[in-house]
Amino acid sequence: MIAVVMALGAGACSNEEASGGSDDSKKGTSSAAAHAPKTLTEAQLKAVAFTEGQAVGEYTASPYTLDGPLSDAYTADPARCQPLVSLAGEVSDYDPAAQVQRRVDIPDEMLGVTIDVTLRSYTKGDAADVMKALGGAGKDCAGGFTEERAIARAKYLKVEPAKAPDFAVEADGVKAYRFTVRDVKEKSELYEYLTVVRSGSTTLAFRGETTSTEDMGGIPQDVMAEQWAKFRAS
Numbered sequence: 068m069i070a071v072v073m074a075l076g077a078g079a080c081s082n083e084e085a086s087g088g089s090d091d092s093k094k095g096t097s098s099a100a101a102h103a104p105k106t107l108t109e110a111q112l113k114a115v116a117f118t119e120g121q122a123v124g125e126y127t128a129s130p131y132t133l134d135g136p137l138s139d140a141y142t143a144d145p146a147r148c149q150p151l152v153s154l155a156g157e158v159s160d161y162d163p164a165a166q167v168q169r170r171v172d173i174p175d176e177m178l179g180v181t182i183d184v185t186l187r188s189y190t191k192g193d194a195a196d197v198m199k200a201l202g203g204a205g206k207d208c209a210g211g212f213t214e215e216r217a218i219a220r221a222k223y224l225k226v227e228p229a230k231a232p233d234f235a236v237e238a239d240g241v242k243a244y245r246f247t248v249r250d251v252k253e254k255s256e257l258y259e260y261l262t263v264v265r266s267g268s269t270t271l272a273f274r275g276e277t278t279s280t281e282d283m284g285g286i287p288q289d290v291m292a293e294q295w296a297k298f299r300a301s
Contacts, residue, residue: 104267107188109165112269115298116186117169124289126171126182140217148208150200151226151244151261154187154272161197163187171290178279182290185272186298194268201242201263214248222249229260232291237299240265245285258282262291271298 117128139157143149149158156162171182189197205226214221225247235241243262250257259276260283271294275286 112167148212
């Protein structure tokens with residue numbers, strides 16, 4: 068199903084590029100609208116997300132028992148940096164139509180890596196606008212910003228581009244960043260990573276963090292690749 072949706076999305080793009088000013092421009096525009104990428108439901112997103120207990124390389128996937136991290140309790144100062152902190156509908160300019168989150172980690176490893184995997188579907192071309200907003204925030208906030216939490220603040224010292232996954236050449240867009248963050252006690256620096264991939268009206272976001280001061284070196288490639296493959300195969 069997803070592959071069909073993506074093919075239709077690609078066809079829509081081709082129509083838009085080919086329509087420029089010809090006698091068939093109205094026909095091309097109408098065709099593009101009719102074949103725009105469909106917005107996936109929550110049930111459809113769940114079907115392509117990691118399942119509880121699924122092994123992902125050395126990690127294990129699980130659903131969040133409560134709301135996932137970086138929800139409406141996390142905002143940015145200045146506000147233009149918000150896309151780097153949380154894309155939750157309550158604090159983002161773009162409210163997803165559906166969302167599914169998974170936690171990927173090594174159970175019982177206290178200082179290990181945790182990856183939040185969030186699949187979101189959008190309407191009205193908002194998925195593409197989300198990527199534009201991410202790109203703008205990455206540039207505007209490269210020198211740092213403040214993350215406002217419910218009871219604390221975290222200072223982002225630096226925002227740098229990170230390596231995109233190899234499969235990104237198959238996607239409609241990708242943004243990848245490395246964050247240098249001063250912990251809330253201001254005693255040490257931590258490193259986090261964010262990679263967001265867009266396919267049609269859906270975004271696949273991967274956020275990696277660890278309580279260790281060692282740089283995790285990026286979102287594990289096998290985690291991103293396996294989620295992408297499952298998404299594409301359905």
